[in-house]
Amino acid sequence: MTDVTEFCLQRGETFDEFFAERFAPLSRLAFLLTESAQVADELAQDACEQVFRRWRDIDHPRSYARMAVVNGARSWGRHRTVAERTPGDIPTPTDLDADAIAVRDVLERLPERQREVLVLRFYADLKLDDIAAELECPVGTVKSIIHRGLARMQEELS
Amino acid sequence: MNDHDHTEIRPNSGASIAVGTEERVATAMRSLAAAHTPNLQPANPSTVGSRRWMLAVAASAVLIVGVGALLLATNRDTDSSADQLPQPAPTTQPAEPVDTESVPPQAVPSIYSTAPLGEDLVAVVVPAPAEPIRGLQLGLTDWVTGIDNGTTFVVLEDGQVIGAMLAFDSPAPWDKISEDKVVVEIDGRAAVRLDGSDERGFFVEIDGGTRAVLDTSPPSQALGIDTDIADLMQLLGDEPLDRFDDTSRFVRLPLESTGGRSVSYGTDSTVQLIQLILEPDVGSEGFTLIADAYERLLAQSDTFQISQVVQVSPVDLILVIARNEDDLDAAVRDLQLVPFDESGVDFATYAAFAGDEIVARGQPDWGRWQVTADANGGDDCRLFQARVWDLTGVGRGYTDCGERNPVRADGSQVYCEVLDIEIVGAVVGETGAAPTIEIGPDIDGLRAEVEDTTSTEFGESTTFRIVQTEPGANIRSATVLVDGVEIDCRV
Numbered sequence: 350m351t352d353v354t355e356f357c358l359q360r361g362e363t364f365d366e367f368f369a370e371r372f373a374p375l376s377r378l379a380f381l382l383t384e385s386a387q388v389a390d391e392l393a394q395d396a397c398e399q400v401f402r403r404w405r406d407i408d409h410p411r412s413y414a415r416m417a418v419v420n421g422a423r424s425w426g427r428h429r430t431v432a433e434r435t436p437g438d439i440p441t442p443t444d445l446d447a448d449a450i451a452v453r454d455v456l457e458r459l460p461e462r463q464r465e466v467l468v469l470r471f472y473a474d475l476k477l478d479d480i481a482a483e484l485e486c487p488v489g490t491v492k493s494i495i496h497r498g499l500a501r502m503q504e505e506l507s
Numbered sequence: 508m509n510d511h512d513h514t515e516i517r518p519n520s521g522a523s524i525a526v527g528t529e530e531r532v533a534t535a536m537r538s539l540a541a542a543h544t545p546n547l548q549p550a551n552p553s554t555v556g557s558r559r560w561m562l563a564v565a566a567s568a569v570l571i572v573g574v575g576a577l578l579l580a581t582n583r584d585t586d587s588s589a590d591q592l593p594q595p596a597p598t599t600q601p602a603e604p605v606d607t608e609s610v611p612p613q614a615v616p617s618i619y620s621t622a623p624l625g626e627d628l629v630a631v632v633v634p635a636p637a638e639p640i641r642g643l644q645l646g647l648t649d650w651v652t653g654i655d656n657g658t659t660f661v662v663l664e665d666g667q668v669i670g671a672m673l674a675f676d677s678p679a680p681w682d683k684i685s686e687d688k689v690v691v692e693i694d695g696r697a698a699v700r701l702d703g704s705d706e707r708g709f710f711v712e713i714d715g716g717t718r719a720v721l722d723t724s725p726p727s728q729a730l731g732i733d734t735d736i737a738d739l740m741q742l743l744g745d746e747p748l749d750r751f752d753d754t755s756r757f758v759r760l761p762l763e764s765t766g767g768r769s770v771s772y773g774t775d776s777t778v779q780l781i782q783l784i785l786e787p788d789v790g791s792e793g794f795t796l797i798a799d800a801y802e803r804l805l806a807q808s809d810t811f812q813i814s815q816v817v818q819v820s821p822v823d824l825i826l827v828i829a830r831n832e833d834d835l836d837a838a839v840r841d842l843q844l845v846p847f848d849e850s851g852v853d854f855a856t857y858a859a860f861a862g863d864e865i866v867a868r869g870q871p872d873w874g875r876w877q878v879t880a881d882a883n884g885g886d887d888c889r890l891f892q893a894r895v896w897d898l899t900g901v902g903r904g905y906t907d908c909g910e911r912n913p914v915r916a917d918g919s920q921v922y923c924e925v926l927d928i929e930i931v932g933a934v935v936g937e938t939g940a941a942p943t944i945e946i947g948p949d950i951d952g953l954r955a956e957v958e959d960t961t962s963t964e965f966g967e968s969t970t971f972r973i974v975q976t977e978p979g980a981n982i983r984s985a986t987v988l989v990d991g992v993e994i995d996c997r998v
Contacts, residue, residue, distance in 0.1 A: 376545035381536065390546050445542060448535035456539075471533040472540055499524045502532045 364404050368397050371411060375418050381468045382422035384457060392421040415473060416483050419465055451505035459498065462486075466494040467502075658748040659723070661758050662735050670724035672708070672739060674748055677719065681712035694741045700732070707732050709740050718743070753779065777834040781826040817842050867935040867965045871958045873972060878922060878935055891922035893931045913994065921989050923996035930973035930985055930996050937967040944971045945988045952980025955987065 379389035396417035699710040708721035829835035868877035876893040923932030941960040958970040984997030
């Protein structure tokens with residue numbers, strides 16, 4: 350038994366269990382942030398890899414992995430090249446209902462910080478305080494971003 | 508789904524959110540996420556490699572910050588110990604005061620408002636803070652580790668900066684700070700008065716710790732210790748430093764120096780204005796910087812204040828903090844856009860990606876657009892990028908490789924992009940007469956505005972934009988007739 354595995358058992362969850370349960374949600378979180386299926390999977394894999402490397406040291410692997418995805422998506426978004434934007438990644442409108450299309454359209458146009466806040470709130474289901482802590486910004490900023498984002502969403506959804 | 512705290516979301520711009528919107532958004536987001544099927548796959552070296560490199564750079568940046576913090580924590584007078592009293596310390600390298608006469612013309616406040624600003628809204632370009640804390644050798648020894656950062660205040664006289672002070676709170680115990688020191692009273696509060704050649708100011712007890720306000724002005728412009736410094740200390744009271752309401756005499760530096768400079772307009776009876784001016788040469792990260800600047804400005808307002816950030820030029824944002832919604836609306840309504848040509852921004856700011864080649868660009872009154880050829884994608888991969896701004900928002904967008912750029916008979920190409928508030932486009936590389944551009948048939952509530960054909964170093968081009976003439980008209984898609992040929996512009 351490896352040290353990591355032994356430690357995982359003490360924690361009550363092995364990395365394998367963590368990976369099996371969290372990879373898909375992490376990938377979907379990354380997908381909402383990047384709109385690229387391939388990049389989403391890679392970011393989720395990278396995040397899981399980071400968690401694995403630090404499994405003994407981190408207290409909250411889910412939060413750690415989530416922020417690894419957010420940070421990875423941010424880096425990708427800032428440095429992507431035209432060649433990396435792969436058309437066809439985004440589901441076609443026929444795959445989605447009207448609300449999902451509207452939300453996708455708004456997300457696509459939001460600055461990255463606003464997109465992160467909205468996705469963490471309404472997909473990852475984090476509380477305002479948790480979002481503020483993870484993004485290292487004031488709760489007031491989170492509230493303002495959510496309000497503005499909801500206002501834009503509302504326009505699209507109506 | 509957790510409770511989404513409806514009542515906690517502060518309307519920042521006055522818009523109200525209908526009940527059920529949050530749940531619809533959450534449901535739609537889950538539906539959108541479910542459309543993606545996660546799939547473990549081999550890493551793609553062309554993307555993952557560079558991404559990992561970038562993550563490594565990011566990690567290095569974090570490390571540097573950490574080392575900086577460590578240096579701060581260990582930046583101690585080795586002759587001191589926790590039991591020793593604070594010793595006179597050299598102050599920071601003072602910030603060079605900047606007066607309004609040295610401000611570039613585009614920063615003069617009057618151009619931003621259709622109505623005269625209140626007399627108390629004196630515009631002051633505040634000097635960049637000069638490395639607060641790090642230059643100090645405070646003799647607080649171990650206690651200095653509890654300082655997160657300092658806040659710089661400038662002192663004004665007739666609208667001119669005459670000096671600067673650094674204020675910060677420390678967990679240093681008051682009994683250690685005041686032991687064997689001359690203690691005076693400021694507004695009924697015990698204070699240690701420091702009046703050495705290198706250190707001038709006060710320490711006072713606050714919340715079991717210590718607050719310091721020190722003069723960081725050049726010796727030739729030393730502030731009055733019992734006037735300027737004591738007055739600010741008194742005004743600060745027990746309130747957190749970032750809650751300080753600027754006065755016509757004392758202005759808190761609202762922002763860090765990195766990424767731009769700020770202008771505070773003080774506070775009158777209705778509004779406070781804080782302006783952030785980014786450096787014009789923001790490069791390809793400009794869009795991100797604007798978003799960051801937006802957040803930085805917004806963070807300057809208290810959670811319960813009514814505020815709005817308005818972008819008045821590509822590099823220039825103003826935070827309006829008001830007492831009520833009416834005052835906010837009035838102040839925002841009075842703000843004016845800065846003409847692009849006066850913004851100090853050139854096209855280099857809008858290079859889409861490093862290495863891309865600009866093949867066409869235009870500068871209509873409403874913004875800027877350009878077409879670039881991807882450095883890696885060859886001629887088949889052209890990117891149309893447009894940026895529009897007005898007081899209701901800033902729109903930007905771009906097309907993807909090979910998307911919607913039909914080639915016309917004369918070899919010119921048509922680009923269009925749907926932005927949040929309008930559709931913009933261009934016919935690039937014309938060789939014949941200027942094209943006619945009209946709204947397609949059976950489209951109501953929209954109007955095409957066409958700029959005259961212009962000639963640049965990249966050749967001829969005609970710019971157009973589609974705007975709403977009726978509220979509620981669908982601006983998400985439109986058929987545009989270019990010389991009678993239908994061009995489909997949609998999201």
